[in-house]
Amino acid sequence: MDKFYQRVPKRPFDSSSSSNSINEVISDEQDPPSDPAQRKPILDYNPNERDRIRRYYLIEGHGPCQPHNHVFPQRNFSGAMRRFNPSWFGLHKVWLEYSIEKDAAFCLCCYLFRPENLGSGGGTNFVGEGFRNWKKATKSFEEHVGDSLSWHNQARKKCLDLMNQAQSIRAVVNKxxxxxxxxxxxxxxxxxxxxxxxxxxxxxxxxxxxxxxxxxxxxxxxxxxxxxxxxxxxxxxxxxxxxxxxxxxxxxxxxxxxxxxxxxxxxxxxxxxxxxxxxxxxxxxxxxxxxxxxxxxxxxxxxxxxxxxxxxxxxxxxxxxxxxxxxxxxxxxxxxxxxxxxxxxxxxxxxxxxxxxxxxxxxxxxxxxxxxxxxHCFAHQLQLTLVAVANNHAQVGLFFQMVARLLNVTGGSCKRRDQLRDEARINVVEAISSEEIVTGSGLNQESSLARAGDTRWSSHFNTLNSLVVLFSPTFRVIEQIEMDGSTWQQRSEARGLRREIQNFEFVFVLLLMRDTLIITHNLSQTLQCKSQDMVNAIRLVNIAKQRLQHMRDSGWELLLKKVCAFCEKHSIKVPSMEEEYFDNPRYQTGTTNLHYYRVDLFNTVIDMQLKELNDRFNETNTQLLICMSCLDPRNSFSAFDIEKLVQLAQFYPSDFNQFELPILNSQLENYILDVQDDRVFLEVSTILELSEKMVKTNRHNAHPLVYKLVKLGLILPVATASVERAFSAMNIxxxxxxxxxxxxxxxxxxxxxxxxxxxxxxxxxxxxxxxxxxxxxxxxxx
Structure with a gap:
């Protein structure tokens, strides 16, 4: 065989060429690029794929690339600044395209069906490098279209024939x-x-x-x-x-x-x-x-x-x-x-x-x-505030570690989860029989311990709240594991957890963190609403800060009363606040229990929460949001300030040019007199309600520049909750x-x-x- 056929030596495997070919296959399966400057010539596609590509660009919804809302750049033509005019799209809706990358005009029909060796009928400007001479655009467009026998119109006819299935050869044969x-x-x-x-x-x-x-x-x-x-x-x-x-x-x-x-x-x-x-x-x-x-x-x-x-x-x-x-x-x-x-x-x-x-x-x-x-997403910042406090405060960090161990032990197997549910059911039956809780539709449903996660907003509050509700069932499951655990490691770990959760300090931190987190939890749930606006979000953050400060100033007695009642209900020893606090029986701390629990825990944890909130929500200090707050319609538009609203418009130079700013000043004066005298606007409390009322009463047409300011205040994003919901849907x-x-x-x-x-x-x-x-x-x- 070697006498007649010469062997071809094997070429070494080239990983780069292999990866390139794979990438080409993958890219062919993806949607073709929309920008005309990024497309490869239609003749470079496989002949069997060309009709698919043509249909993709011709089908309604894709069509020519016509970014109407783009801010088209200006260029110098013989001393005059000119740019692409979006009104040309309306005159040549079928074929005219614009490339944002090259700032050039293209023809879709000629790209799809133009012969490779064509050099007439407007040249290759509308297919290859693109057309950019805006000074002569109108005339060049007309020359490119030409008469009924021009190459452009022939390409246009081929586009119509391709999309008209009733006249295709297959339709004629198979009538x-x-x-x-x-x-x-x-x-x-x-x-x-x-x-x-x-x-x-x-x-x-x-x-x-x-x-x-x-x-x-x-x-x-x-x-x-x-x-x-x-x-x-x-x-x-x-x-x-x-x-x-x-x-x-x-x-x-x-x-x-x-x-x-x-x-x-x-x-x-x-x-x-x-x-x-x-x-x-x-x-x-x-x-x-x-x-x-x-x-x-x-x-x-x-x-x-x-x-x-x-x-x-x-x-x-x-x-x-x-x-x-x-x-x-x-x-x-x-x-x-x-x-x-x-x-x-x-x-x-x-x-x-x-x-x-x-x-x-x-x-x-x-x-x-x-x-x-x-x-920065507000709900995510609230979660980071909690994580920062847990990482920087020793007792709080140890507490959350202990809660994680507790969840691992009680939820480590299906058997333990069933035990926890059975104990919770018994607990509810006893509470109903003693009339401690009421019954009704939707009440007293089956629940379990929720697991916290740093990437799941408000999950820590759900964990602590479920632990408070299921404290007795959880304690009984821990006792049962201590007695009936299959290994000595399980029994010893359950014994250690039983001692820890029966400690007054554990209960104190549990209720303290639950009461502080319920404030940020409600705030987080409110901020994740799609219709939330930035001004109202800042106001809600300030309300949360005020509630935390009020809790620090006058909430100690109420919290201590809750902790003592909880300990009495679950047979946990309450230490005297006047006695000395012992972190370790072998060492004296020199401080009383009152000083430790009130100063080292209560005051310090709340102060750290407030500090983190002030540091992370520094947007309240920016001039943009200070100006935007003047749109707040509460209290009969008491925050309204014309000077700051004009300054707000200057943050958006693309939307308010130098000729519109004086007009905006006049419209603001008319606007405030108009809405303050109308009873319809007296009950408006958010910018969203203001926007809807302006449209409903046709004020958005009477004061268009003011309404544009309102819309700019509304579209500024508050939280990325919609994206998180999209990922939840992706997992489904x-x-x-x-x-x-x-x-x-x-x-x-x-x-x-x-x-x-x-x-x-x-x-x-x-x-x-x-x-x-x-x-x-x-x-x-x-």
Whole structure:
């Protein structure tokens, strides 16, 4: 064999080339870039993929890249400053595109169908490098379009032919009858109904075995079969009664329909946003397959004056550096026609790659848009306040360590959890029989010890509150483990815990931390409301500080009374406050119990809480928020200050130019006289209520610049709770049993699941039309 064929030496394995090829495959499966400057030539795609790419750009909702709200930069043309005019989009809606990256205009139709060797009809400016001569834009656009036989119009006609399935070769050859068209519409409509139901519930589609003889076909097939069993017309057009090559039950079809649902829902979100300014909330988390995901939520004021937070999407980021996060955010914004120049706020959880002063995502965005002010999530700061106190106070830190051990011992097995539930049930029955607690609907439900976590807001309060309620059942379970533990380690650990929780100091710290945390817990729950505004959030933080200070000044006697009553109820010895405190029986401390518990614990813990709150919520000292507080409508607009509100407008130079500032001053004078004389505004207490009242009474048109200030105050983010809710939804949609979900598949399911209120209003007709336009289908939807 070697005589006729020469052996080719084996080449060494090149990991870089292998990784590059893998990356190319992965990138081909992802959505093509929206910015025209980032696209590769259409002829560089595989011939079998070109129609898919063309349909992606032509389908309604994607279409030409036309960022209407972008702040277009100016350039010097022969001594005159000129820029791209967004009104050109309206004149050339079908084909004109704009690249934010290159500040240049492109033609979508010529990009999709222009021959490679074409050099006439406007040159290659609208396809290759882009057109940037804004001085001659109008004339150049007309020359590019040309007459009916121009290359541009020929490319435009090919775009129309591609999207017109009724005139395709396949449709002409396989001409459907009227009945077949009706059956196909009914079949597709039934399948869309099933997909919409599963998306809204966050349920899995596929089953373990989808064969016809299987008893576990999966939710999609089971639901479709159930629908057919209860509707004779539908039963005639699904499964075996449908054409063999048009059953529409394959996983690819399901994914296409879900993608159509998600795209239509996102389209409604962008339509709801309109031309409004907005802020962005971002966080990162790992999914069930240990992939880093970045969730993006936008916050804006809708047409009725209400604050809205909408989930825009989730993006897989292989690298969590600030540059990669910014690139992923820009790509997502470009896909939906949004621009970073319209940002007026950023909300993160304080991670260094997000909020870094020099190289964080916050800094990178503010380098391009100085009005995109950053706000550290308020609810996260409250959690950090508790963690700081627990780490810096010795007794509090030891207390939380002991609580963690207690939870591990009592919840270490199913048997112990059942014992705790049984003891709690006995405790409730005894309390009801002695009339200590009342009965009623929803009362005295089964409960267990909640586990705290530093990354779960307000979880420490839930832990301490459950421990107070279940103290006796927990103590009895510890005693039982001490007697019946399977190993001597379990028995000795239970014995040590029993002695510790029977200590007066443990009970004192337990009730002290519960009473202080209930203040910040209520604040945290309030701050996580989507409609919360920054001015009201600052006011709530100040109220929490006042409550803590009041507790320090006059709450000692009440707390001591609670602790003594708790100890008496559970047979715990109460030491005399006048006696000397002994931390260790072998050493004398020289202080009394009163001094230790009141000064070293009570006063010190509250002082540390107050100090941390003052340090972490330093936004109250910034001039921006001081000016914004003048919008507060409480007490008949007593905080209103024209000078500071004009100064607030100067923080947003892109929204208030030098000609509008004098007009704003006059509008503010008219506005305050108008609203103070109207009884409708007397009961308004928040900026949100003020915004809604202004829209309802048409004051937003009478005082447009003032209303713009109100909206800027509302869109500044307070907490990233909506992003956290998105991650909770991600854990429902993508579980360990469904860990192989692709990124696009998961993103589509999340959008329809999280924004189900908008998704419910999306009609089946819109979904079916988008589904048909995605690719050439065997069935024609007329």
């Amino acid at each position: 459907q009858t009227v009945r077949q068209e009706r059956d196909y519409r009914m079949q597709l409509g039934a399948i869309v109904d099933c997909v919409k139901f599963l998306c809204r519930q966050g349920l899995a589609f596929r089953g373990h075995d989808e064969s016809e003889s299987s008893f576990n076909e999966g939710n999609f097939r089971e639901l479709l079969r159930f629908l057919g069993d209860h509707n004779e017309e539908i039963d005639k057009v699904i499964f075996d009664k449908a054409p063999q090559n048009l059953k529409l039950i394959a996983p690819e079809i399901q994914k296409d329909i879900v993608n159509a649902c998600a795209e239509e829902t996102t389209k409604d979100i962008i339509a709801e946003l309109g031309d409004e300014l907005f802020s962005v909330l971002i966080d990162e988390a790992r999914d069930a397959s240990t992939k880093e995901q970045m969730a993006v939520v936008i916050r804006f004021v809708n047409k009725s004056g209400s604050v809205v937070e909408r989930f825009l999407g989730i993006v897989h980021v292989s690298d969590t550096t600030a540059l990669c996060l910014k690139a992923a955010l820009e790509n997502l914004f470009g896909k939906h026609g949004l621009s970073l120049s319209r940002l007026r706020g950023q909300g993160y959880d304080g991670a260094s790659n997000m909020s870094g002063e020099f190289n964080g995502l916050k800094a990178l965005i503010m380098n391009e848009n100085e009005s995109a002010y950053y706000v 949609v993508k579980t360990s049993m469904r860990s192989r979900m692709g990124d696009q598949w998961m993103n589509d399911c999340l959008i329809t699941f999280i924004e189900k209120d908008l998704f419910k209003r999306v009609s089946n007709e819109r979904i079916m039309e988008r589904f048909q336009n995605m690719k050439a289908r065997r069935g024609i939807l007329i």
